[in-house]
Amino acid sequence: MTEGRFEDQNGSAGFSLVAVLVFMLIVSAIVVPFAVTAKTRLMIANNEIEQERLSLLAEGLANVVSSELANGSRTEKLPLDSSPTACRSGKFTFDVRIQDHSGLIDLNAADAHLLSLGLASLGFDRQTAEELAGAAIQFRGGPNAFATQAEPAASVGPPENKQAPFESVSELEEFSALASTPLHDLYDVFTVFSKRGTLSLDRAPSRLRTVVAGASTSGDSITQGASEASAYSVQVTARRDGSGITGQAGFVIEKFPASAAGFRRLSRSPAAVITKLAATTSSGNCDALFGTAIAQILRGWAS
Incomplete structure (x- = not known):
């Protein structure tokens, strides 16, 4: 009779164990998809925040370049035929493309x-x-x-x-x-x-110039030699090293002395397909592209 009682107890314990395992499997089947979905949504949200952050940074830098073009301080130092120029600051790379519309x-x-x-x-x-x-x-x-x-x-x-x-x-x-x-x-x-x-051949993009x-x-x-620019296209791309996320800003501007910035936007430019950012222009700073003051701000921001 004692043996029968032990067998009943073991059977009950075994059944309880199986029931607990089945319950845990059911709970896992319900909870795991929610956990995966929540993690995926968190990753997407973080990526969207990162892209928005980089886009705002690119927008600000594009305004800096536009202001420099308007006052003439960068027209002799930067290519104006859509050739890419890039620099690095910390873990970030910035690509700048400027197109003088006399070359279009x-x-x-x-x-x-x-x-x-x-x-x-x-x-x-x-x-x-x-x-x-x-x-x-x-x-x-x-x-x-x-x-x-x-x-x-x-x-x-x-x-x-x-x-x-x-x-x-x-x-x-x-x-x-x-x-x-x-x-x-x-x-x-x-x-x-x-x-x-007319078309200023020396300001035309390489494909058109060829x-x-x-x-x-x-x-x-077809003319040779630079003429007074009526408008510029300015595009800036920002990217963090090791990340496929990029921020872009691009627009067409013209000189407008009545504005405090010295320029005004005429239209937005469509985003270009980003393949590979250009090689860096210097040993790692962005002074040549954005000026010393902005480059110092970037170094502090990227550190």
Whole structure:
């Protein structure tokens, strides 16, 4: 009888153990997904905070560079053809790209030949580039008061001609042949802010400069030597070492003496695809890019 009692007790203990294990498995199946989800959300939130922090830093540095461009203190020291220049401060790397708009092609002022060269730099063959250039002129051209009907839109162009000047480079996305071209690539070639039908070859981005230099150009549309800049594109990228998170700020500015900063923003620039930041410009400080005072602030912030 004693043995039977022990067997009953052992059986009850075994059943209780199994029941506890099953209960723990059920609780784990419920709790673990919530814990994983909470951890994932925390990581996403931290990444978003880090990106916002870097973007605000990039925005501030872009304002610093813009102010220096407006007062002329950096135009002789920094490349103005979108060539990347970078520096390091602590664990952070900063990439700066400046584009003088005299080195871009104005969509409203350039002739068909200059427009076709810009389109050829985007990878289009000669015939397609010329067709697109003609479509751009049709798109921007004023209506003919004596025409019985509007000129039909080109097959490579938008569904309907605007019959008014381009207000933004982004309007090129309405052209069927340009719909798949990344917006930042279009901004690397064209502008609506230079207000001139010429291109300063020494300020043109390398891709555009290569195409123009290799083409048979005639007339006065291609110039050498710097001219007075009407506008600049300024883009700053900030990144912490070992992190895939980056902050970007980019906009188009013009000199505006009435402003305390000496410039005003004309538009935002689309974010470029970030591949690899440029090599550092110096042994590790950012004095050449942002000035000594700002570089000291960065060193204190990054330490």
